[in-house]
Amino acid sequence: MKKALKCLSLLMAALMVFSLAACGASAGGETNSSDSAASGAQQSTASSAGSQAPVTLTFTHMFPAGDTEGNAIAFRKSLDKFKSENPNITINEEPLSHDNYETKVRTLAAGNELPDIFIVKGSMTSMFIENKLINPVDDVINRDPEWKEAFLQGAFDDFVVDGKSYGIPFQMLNTHLIYYNKKLFSDAGITAFPSNWSEFTDAINKLKAKGIIPISLGNKGNWVAESCILSTLGDRYTGTDWFKSIKEKKGAKFTDPEFISALKALQDLAKMDAFNTDLNSIDNMQQKTAYYNGKAAMFMEGNWAISNVINDAPKDILDNTELALLPAVDGGKGDAMANSAGAAWAYNVNSELKGDKLAAAYKILKAVTDADYATVSVESNAFPASNPKNIDKSKLAPLSIKYLDLAAKIKPVPIYDAQLSADLIQVMNTGLQELLIDGISPEDLAKKIQAEYEK
Amino acid sequence: MTSRTLRPKNRVIAAYLAPGLLIYCFIVIIPLFISLIYSFYNYSGGASMKFIGLTNYRHLIKDMDFWGSFKNNLIIILLSMVGQIGIALVITVFMMSKLLKLKAIHRNIIFLPVVVSAIVVGFLWTIIYNKDFGLLNFLLKSLGLESLIIPWLDNPKYVIISVSMPIIWQYIGFYLVIFLAAIQSIPNEIYESADLDGAVGIKRSMYITIPLMSDTLKVAVMLCIAGNMKIFDHIYVMTGGGPGTSSMVMAQYAYINSFIMFKLGYGSAISVGILVLSLSLILLSRKLWGGKNNEA
Numbered sequence A: 001m002k003k004a005l006k007c008l009s010l011l012m013a014a015l016m017v018f019s020l021a022a023c024g025a026s027a028g029g030e031t032n033s034s035d036s037a038a039s040g041a042q043q044s045t046a047s048s049a050g051s052q053a054p055v056t057l058t059f060t061h062m063f064p065a066g067d068t069e070g071n072a073i074a075f076r077k078s079l080d081k082f083k084s085e086n087p088n089i090t091i092n093e094e095p096l097s098h099d100n101y102e103t104k105v106r107t108l109a110a111g112n113e114l115p116d117i118f119i120v121k122g123s124m125t126s127m128f129i130e131n132k133l134i135n136p137v138d139d140v141i142n143r144d145p146e147w148k149e150a151f152l153q154g155a156f157d158d159f160v161v162d163g164k165s166y167g168i169p170f171q172m173l174n175t176h177l178i179y180y181n182k183k184l185f186s187d188a189g190i191t192a193f194p195s196n197w198s199e200f201t202d203a204i205n206k207l208k209a210k211g212i213i214p215i216s217l218g219n220k221g222n223w224v225a226e227s228c229i230l231s232t233l234g235d236r237y238t239g240t241d242w243f244k245s246i247k248e249k250k251g252a253k254f255t256d257p258e259f260i261s262a263l264k265a266l267q268d269l270a271k272m273d274a275f276n277t278d279l280n281s282i283d284n285m286q287q288k289t290a291y292y293n294g295k296a297a298m299f300m301e302g303n304w305a306i307s308n309v310i311n312d313a314p315k316d317i318l319d320n321t322e323l324a325l326l327p328a329v330d331g332g333k334g335d336a337m338a339n340s341a342g343a344a345w346a347y348n349v350n351s352e353l354k355g356d357k358l359a360a361a362y363k364i365l366k367a368v369t370d371a372d373y374a375t376v377s378v379e380s381n382a383f384p385a386s387n388p389k390n391i392d393k394s395k396l397a398p399l400s401i402k403y404l405d406l407a408a409k410i411k412p413v414p415i416y417d418a419q420l421s422a423d424l425i426q427v428m429n430t431g432l433q434e435l436l437i438d439g440i441s442p443e444d445l446a447k448k449i450q451a452e453y454e455k
Numbered sequence B: 001m002t003s004r005t006l007r008p009k010n011r012v013i014a015a016y017l018a019p020g021l022l023i024y025c026f027i028v029i030i031p032l033f034i035s036l037i038y039s040f041y042n043y044s045g046g047a048s049m050k051f052i053g054l055t056n057y058r059h060l061i062k063d064m065d066f067w068g069s070f071k072n073n074l075i076i077i078l079l080s081m082v083g084q085i086g087i088a089l090v091i092t093v094f095m096m097s098k099l100l101k102l103k104a105i106h107r108n109i110i111f112l113p114v115v116v117s118a119i120v121v122g123f124l125w126t127i128i129y130n131k132d133f134g135l136l137n138f139l140l141k142s143l144g145l146e147s148l149i150i151p152w153l154d155n156p157k158y159v160i161i162s163v164s165m166p167i168i169w170q171y172i173g174f175y176l177v178i179f180l181a182a183i184q185s186i187p188n189e190i191y192e193s194a195d196l197d198g199a200v201g202i203k204r205s206m207y208i209t210i211p212l213m214s215d216t217l218k219v220a221v222m223l224c225i226a227g228n229m230k231i232f233d234h235i236y237v238m239t240g241g242g243p244g245t246s247s248m249v250m251a252q253y254a255y256i257n258s259f260i261m262f263k264l265g266y267g268s269a270i271s272v273g274i275l276v277l278s279l280s281l282i283l284l285s286r287k288l289w290g291g292k293n294n295e296a
Helices: A002-024 A033-049 A070-085 A098-110 A122-130 A138-143 A145-150 A182-187 A197-209 A224-238 A240-247 A257-271 A284-292 A305-312 A315-320 A355-367 A371-379 A398-407 A422-436 A442-454 B010-038 B055-062 B064-096 B103-115 B118-129 B135-142 B159-184 B188-197 B202-212 B214-229 B233-238 B250-260 B264-290
Strands: A055-061 A089-095 A117-121 A177-181 A213-216 A296-301 A321-324 A338-342 A345-349 A411-413 B041-043 B049-051
Touching: A055 A098, A055 A355, A070 A089, A070 A355, A070 A371, A089 A355, A098 A117, A098 A122, A098 B250, A117 A122, A117 A355, A122 A345, A122 A422, A138 A145, A145 A371, A177 A182, A177 A305, A182 A197, A182 A315, A197 A213, A197 A257, A213 A284, A224 A240, A224 A257, A224 A296, A224 A338, A224 A411, A224 A422, A257 A422, A257 A442, A284 A296, A284 A305, A305 A398, A315 A321, A321 A398, A345 A355, A422 A442, A422 B250, B010 B041, B010 B264, B041 B264, B055 B264, B064 B103, B064 B159, B064 B202, B064 B214, B064 B250, B064 B264, B103 B159, B118 B135, B118 B159, B118 B233, B159 B214, B159 B233, B188 B202, B202 B214, B214 B264, B233 B250, B250 B264
Parallel strands: A055 A089, A055 A117, A213 A296, A338 A411
Antiparallel strands: A117 A345, A177 A296, A177 A321, B041 B049
């Protein structure tokens, strides 16, 4: 009896451990070979039958039906229009929310089971290319001048590897904007948004004296501090040439004094209590709550938060909300109007697609990225990667108009997590969490990032 | 198994076992070996794989983040042993008391958290620990104990203790049920004769109940080690391993390497590392505990 019990217990313990190790392996296995063979066969028959042959495509994206974000609304409208105009093309959609989508596409890519059409993040492109999961899109775009001309300048930058673009962008993000409450600012005796760094720290001290959290930050997801603050703050110190040199591995280092100064400036903000004390345990949705309650005077997030503020903020807060950028820093090499911007995400098609399927896939992608899409998108208070044809400004919320005015003056510079590789970003993001609670010095963090960069 | 006539033919037994075994092989054994193979490659998912021998393991041995997360696992195991098994044992002893009324209700309420999904428990405790709206800070404030308030999930010094609490809270009921079942298998005659000899109350528990349960306790310790070596979801929800890596556990480190950083080969090596460490911990605990007894 005792022995049996022991055997059983050991077996159970081993079982529990095994089940974990098994988690580490992806179920791989299944390949698309039969699929591609089928499409090859279809191609030969279909090309003789003409372009109206039925085509079925799978499409995984991040725009679920109930999403009120502007890009999602525009996507749904454009895709519905496309479906009614092209009854021969069946699209099997799998919509997921943003964060779930990111997890899913990473997992599918790792298992080599990507759908026919999907959205890829700038930092994933190098891994996708290495595994031959995607092909460049330049040829297709160049063949269609009208489509090509509509794209904003720099929209493709996040997806360019060795001079070729590996994605068709649909949005233009400015990942850094300061949303501030002008009433709280004037109550604290600050008349205008600070234009240099010492005024900025003065303003923070004044707000603190009033018992207001100067900057609300929710960095639990660990990308906010890097994507929404450091990408721009870093450029203020280093200038854009430094980043180019980093990306192309031409000699710049993360241990360069300029980058360390940027890290130091961020840590100094944290040390002077510019942020809330629970910054690492709340997320970017929660960082807005303190702002909506009037407990915080500022928060820093990208332009996607504009539609959140319009839809969720109480009216008096919304009316008092103004937009600004980080002020210039002393001795910085960057432009004071520079702002981390890019498309971050872009569409691409599975590299195994051929013939009619491939043509149909690009046709769909044109419908959800061209100037018509952009028009709908802008009118839904979102910011597409193409120029809209003509917009009815009366449809826009006042905050969107404030943003468009500011955006016209912005000089786009790279977003770190859209252009650097995923493993480097992970080290940087984890380190920033520690930096913000004084768990690591700027110099040590810079060394850590550099070590990962050199791997 | 005493009567041979009732025993089905071996073929029949094999047929009944086959489906379960096949499924088990397919979802546990085979992936385990695949992941062992991956761990020798530089593999980022997809088609390109490069054989690099033991390089992943060489990195693993020098990887301070991995050993840091192993240390966190050990802390959680230690706290869980004291918390889960200890508290469950105390409650079991109380449950045996004749003075306790409505035993079934107590048992059910204590067992309830076990059936709740770990994700839900994580979210629940994230809200409990919240600085402004959290139940914990609210309680401390209303008791006039503001001085005890600390940033529960933000201070790297205490965060690992903070995240252990929900894990302990959730699984007390699980061990309680195991212990109650074990106690029921202790023959009543022993208690009766103990009563005659004057062993009552705490003495009865110390000299009769606990010694007779020692095998069950060993199983519980083993389950505790195995369960906490692969702990993941609670911490993933509550802190994501942060701030920095201060609440990172091994399973999450494997996940981040595999699916966030696209180092599937290295992630597999970490998984194998977890397997080796877990098995050695369990064997060690058996050696320490079962050393004096004569059975294997």
